Amino acid sequence: MKFLRNLVASILGFFIALFLLFMFFVFIGALVGSDDEVRVKPKTVLSLDLSMPVKDYAPKDNSPLATVLELTESNVGLNALLNAIENAKTDANIEGISIQSTFVNAGFAQTQAIRKKLKEFKESGKFVVAYNDFYSQKSYYLSSVADSVFLNPVGAIDFKGLSTEILYYKDFEDAYGVQMEVIRHGKYKSAVEPFLSNEMSEANREQTTSFLKSIWGEVVSDISTSRKISESKLNTIANDALGRNATLANEHQLIDGIIYEDEYKKRLKSRVDGDYESLSIIDYMSTGKGRIATFSPDKVAVIFAQGSIIYGEGNEQMIGQGLINKALKKARENKKVKAVVLRVNSPGGSALASELIWREIELTKKEKPVVVSMGNYAASGGYYIACNASKIIAEPTTITGSIGVFGMLPNMHKLAGKLGINAEQVSTNTSPSYSVFEPMDEKFYKVTQEGVEQIYETFVTRVANGRNMTYKEVDAIAQGRVWSGKEAVAVGLVDRLGGLSDAIQTAAELANIDTYSIRNYPSYDRDLKSKLKLSPFAKASQEEAVKELIGEEGMVLYQTLKEMKALKGIQARMPFVIDIK
Structure with missing residues (x-):
């Protein structure tokens, strides 16, 4: 009996300790949350960096335990991001948006949607400016919507048109004796083509060229409108890599100035008539600005x-x-x-x-x-x-x-x-x-x-x-x-x-x-x-x-x-x- 009492006491003590540990984490989480509460102050400039993955939907776990143990994933929801920019249009504390995103971890459709929302923000009367040490092609596409685009003196813009690469495995299969048995319908069904051939079919090349040109046409059209550069000139810039250094990029109107980051920050000060508060758009969303407040029952x-x-x-x-x-x-x-x-x-x-x-x-x-x-x-x-x-x-x-x-x-x-x-196989029937x-x-x-x-x-x-x-x-x-x-x-x-x-x-x-x-x-x-x-x-x-x-x-x-x-x-x-x- 004494052994059973000790066993029950040990088990009970373990669960009590586990509960107390859990409550400790909750308490610490509450303290951390109160200390790190984000406040949107007057003369704030939102900083937009899309280097983290952008998902269409990124539900957050706001439980204290998840916060303390950092159990949440690092990504941003597209709709929440668009809502935040929409809310910033009418937020008296927000003066403008600064884009500083060397790489954009989003698809072209997502990037285009964000760009459209930034354009609407700019049309509300507030400013959008951009600076980078180096612009990837998607980053430049996003940043080109800004009133002014600046580049580091030793920076460059990767502006060269769209391309894609598909790996083909047929020779590999033949060499190593591992192959894929394929049954398909659709002459354009290129998902299986790399396992049937070692080069691209004409049908696949036709469709790939077609949709790449269509997407590139959208990119060029949007940049042309924002930068007031003709589409033909933009294609020449892409063909000849005329954004490969800051001097060429400036000569061809891809940017508005060649400056260092400290000089960029001074320009931001001049836009808001003095010192300003910099706040990441992710932190801005954490204040509830990633939602559009409505009270309709429908x-x-x-x-x-x-x-x-x-x-x-x-x-x-x-x-x-x-x-x-x-x-x-x-x-x-x-x-x-x-x-x-x-x-x-x-x-x-x-x-x-x-x-x-x-x-x-x-x-x-x-x-x-x-x-x-x-x-x-x-x-x-x-x-x-x-x-x-x-x-x-x-x-x-x-x-x-x-x-x-x-x-x-x-x-x-x-x-x-x-x-x-x-x-060797043994079967009871002759089914395939x-x-x-x-x-x-x-x-x-x-x-x-x-x-x-x-x-x-x-x-x-x-x-x-x-x-x-x-x-x-x-x-x-x-x-x-x-x-x-x-x-x-x-x-x-x-x-x-x-x-x-x-x-x-x-x-x-x-x-x-x-x-x-x-x-x-x-x-x-x-x-x-x-x-x-x-x-x-x-x-x-x-x-x-x-x-x-x-x-x-x-x-x-x-x-x-x-x-x-x-x-x-x-x-x-x-x-x-x-x-x-």
Whole structure:
């Protein structure tokens, strides 16, 4: 009995100690929060640095424990950022915005949306200025909206046009005996092309050139308007790399002056008539300025679908039918929600999950308007889940379309032969089967091809019905072809160009409501164990360790291989990597 009493006392003491430790962290968190409270003072200049990842949706964990242990991720939500700039327009304490972002960790569609909002801010009468030691191309595109753009005397501007690089693996497969067995529909379905050939097909080169030119046209047009430089001259500057040093950049009107950072700060002082307070836009958002305050009982639900599409629950990085369908159902059944906006930022993925999400949108659309807002990508499976919306709105630089399907399986038959390995199979029946150690037989290929064709036909039919087009009309612009948002309007895949705010306004108009508040979905609930995985005190994650070992460039190949491993079932997705530089 004494042993049991001691055991119970020990267990009880452990849990009491754990509770007291938890309360200690909460107490410390409260103290830290009170000391670090951000106050927006008069004569404040907001500092805009977009070097941290910009996500369409970045829900924050504001619990004291998460704050103290630094369990929150370093990223910023696009919509919150746009709201902050909108609020700053009418904030009497905010004098202007200073852009100092050497690199912009956002896609072109996101960058264009931020640039548009900065333009609106400038048109309100407040200033926007920019300074950098060096401008990456995307950073210069963003900064060119400013009243004045300045550059360090030994700096440069990387302004050279857009390009992308695709890796091809056919010779590697032949050399090492590891290959990918591919079944696809769509002559433009280039997601699998690198495993079938060692060079780019004419069809893939055609579509890639087309959407790159379309996106570059938007970039040049926007810069031309802001800097008052003709588009032809800007293309000459890009062709001849005439931003490669500060002197050339100044001669060709890409910048307004060559100065050091201390001189830039003196210019800021002159803009506000004396000393000023510098506040990062992230800190400004922490004061509640990342939200637009409204008190209307009517709501527009904004559901964020970001990342590759997988069959399963999903999370902040991956779209699963689990979380998205729950969010759609909640919005549909909430009587205060009058309309739904689905924000899609996805290169596609699982065809089955895409179909399940499509069905939930179909059910929701019968009761409330559903408007799709397209981000950087809404392609293949990303377009599948958008095609039946009441209206589709995309940024001009969105990459969309890619209406095509493929299946892909690894095969190591040749490698096994080289290593002296022989695989023998025993089965009770003669149904088509596949072994990674045997060549794909004709029977298995035939039934898999039937599956691919069936899903392609279903995909095209879904698009035809959703867009009020014939099957033949959709098939002519499908075949896996990728389009820019601007091109997609011309071929009928998108209704009009615009950002998330335009989509929200359109949804409100379709629901016949004048005033409304925004309700974001889905909610992501992490338990303590998953939070601790993000902690800097915890063991470094596998990806962090790999990145440390192989660097940024090596991570591109690592992520490609990781995505290949995650593919399950027939896929409706874009090429694995489109990195526009």
